[in-house]
Amino acid sequence: MMSTARPKALDDAAVQAALADLPGWRRSGGDRDALERQFRFDDFNAAFAFMTRVALQAEKMDHHPEWRNVWNTVEIVLSTHDAGGVTELDVALARFIDAAAG
Numbered sequence: 437m438m439s440t441a442r443p444k445a446l447d448d449a450a451v452q453a454a455l456a457d458l459p460g461w462r463r464s465g466g467d468r469d470a471l472e473r474q475f476r477f478d479d480f481n482a483a484f485a486f487m488t489r490v491a492l493q494a495e496k497m498d499h500h501p502e503w504r505n506v507w508n509t510v511e512i513v514l515s516t517h518d519a520g521g522v523t524e525l526d527v528a529l530a531r532f533i534d535a536a537a538g
């Protein structure tokens with residue numbers, strides 16, 4: 437069966453190092469390792485436009501955020517389900533998300 441190579445979960449030190457370069461992001465507490473950040477926009481239109489930019493990139497990457505939108509806020513959790521933790525894919529998507537948030 438064909439399978440795409442998936443990255444391995446980063447170890448503790450590597451996640452810390454990635455977070456040092458991602459201001460605003462923190463490590464989720466919970467049953468698995470993840471990165472999370474909350475964003476606030478001027479209104480729903482701005483929040484949803486941001487989500488649309490992220491969604492298109494996520495689909496390109498085949499790597500998708502867990503997120504929750506309430507009017508002008510978007511809460512995002514990133515982890516790689518296949519790896520059971522944080523991988524380079526989550527770090528790359530977090531960087532894109534920061535840029536997309538303007």
Ligand SMILES: C[C@H](O)[C@H](O)[C@H]1CNC2=NC(N)=NC(=O)C2=N1
Nearest residue numbers: 498499500501515516517518519
């Ligand atoms: C089949 C498909 O490639 C997988 O389910 C992809 C889709 N998007 C994904 N997104 C995230 N965040 N983690 C994954 O492991 C993942 N896997």
